[in-house]
Amino acid sequence: MLPENHSFFVRGDDGQEYGPVDLDELRDWVQENRAGLGTDVRRDEPGASWSPWQNYPELVALLAEVHGTSPVPGQPGLVMAPLGRRIAAFGIDLVLITIPMLIVCYTLALAFMPDWFIHDVVSGSQHPFNPPDLPLNANLVVDLIYDSMLTLYFGGFVGAHGLTPAKAMLGLRVVDQSGQKPGLLRAFLRALALIFSMNLLFLPLTYAFFNPQRRALHDYIAGTYVVKA
Numbered sequence: 001m002l003p004e005n006h007s008f009f010v011r012g013d014d015g016q017e018y019g020p021v022d023l024d025e026l027r028d029w030v031q032e033n034r035a036g037l038g039t040d041v042r043r044d045e046p047g048a049s050w051s052p053w054q055n056y057p058e059l060v061a062l063l064a065e066v067h068g069t070s071p072v073p074g075q076p077g078l079v080m081a082p083l084g085r086r087i088a089a090f091g092i093d094l095v096l097i098t099i100p101m102l103i104v105c106y107t108l109a110l111a112f113m114p115d116w117f118i119h120d121v122v123s124g125s126q127h128p129f130n131p132p133d134l135p136l137n138a139n140l141v142v143d144l145i146y147d148s149m150l151t152l153y154f155g156g157f158v159g160a161h162g163l164t165p166a167k168a169m170l171g172l173r174v175v176d177q178s179g180q181k182p183g184l185l186r187a188f189l190r191a192l193a194l195i196f197s198m199n200l201l202f203l204p205l206t207y208a209f210f211n212p213q214r215r216a217l218h219d220y221i222a223g224t225y226v227v228k229a
Contacts, residue, residue, distance in 0.1 A: 006058060007044035010035055020044035023062055030066045037063065072213075072225050078179055081172045081226040083214050092166035097153045101146055108145075150198075151191045159187030163229070173229045182224055190222035 008026065009019035012034075021029070029035040041056065042048040053059050072078045157164040162181025163173040174190070176182045182190065197204035197217050204217035213225060 008041045008056075008059075009044060011040040011050060023058065026059070027062060027066060030063060072175070072177070072179060072227070078175065078225070078227045080212075080214050081228055083208060085170050085172060086208070086214065086226055089164070089166040089170045089172055092169065093153070093164050096165055097149055101149050104145060104149070105142055108141075147195050147199075150195050151188065153191075154194060155184070155188035155191035158182060158190065159184035167226075168229075171229045172226055174224050174226055176224055182222065186222050186224065190218050190224055193218035193221040 007020035007022045009017055010021065010026075010029070011017055026035060035041075035053070037053055039053045040050045041053055041059065042050045043056075053063070072080075154164060158174050159182060161168075162175065167173060174182060174187075176186060194216075206216075208214045208216040208219075213219075215225060219225060
């Protein structure tokens with residue numbers, strides 16, 4: 001429970017004076033990272049002097065309340081991504097990566113199995129064609145190619161920009177515990193954990209439905225959060 005709802009003036013980073021604002025509005029400012037520890041404030045009272053935020057018990061209590069209820073610890077300005085939008089972004093990303101994946105696979109088929117490519121792809125023949133024995137199972141090769149491209153896609157985009165093309169379209173981004181985009185190592189760890197979840201019939205992804213931070217297994221492993229951009 002916060003103390004009596006005093007009003008305050010706040011000195012911004014630009015040196016300008018703002019207010020008076022009450023504790024409810026200051027709570028919004030803290031959530032938006034517009035005010036906090038170190039901010040100069042003074043009570044809306046005659047003769048009140050400027051002092052740092054932490055000199056006022058009610059403001060310290062307000063800051064603790066906001067940080068305690070923040071979905072990302074210590075980052076009150078971040079808002080968790082809606083789960084429906086996360087699912088939509090993931091689906092769009094899978095479509096986007098499938099296009100270059102098909103191009104790569106057909107290119108390899110043309111290079112190493114030209115008879116099959118011409119018989120099934122170019123001519124569209126309905127008659128079965130038995131390709132020559134291959135040193136590796138063709139399905140395994142395709143799976144390895146797809147998993148590799150998924151790793152490069154999700155790990156590369158998140159490591160470089162903090163988001164994938166689909167997340168950019170839907171206003172989402174991936175952050176670490178400090179609220180910044182993950183580094184490359186963390187991003188590729190997240191991508192590998194995501195592919196692991198996909199190979200387990202997507203079941204580990206469903207954990208996002210059962211925790212308030214909407215984090216799936218790969219988010220916990222990599223220490224990441226998906227938030228609104």
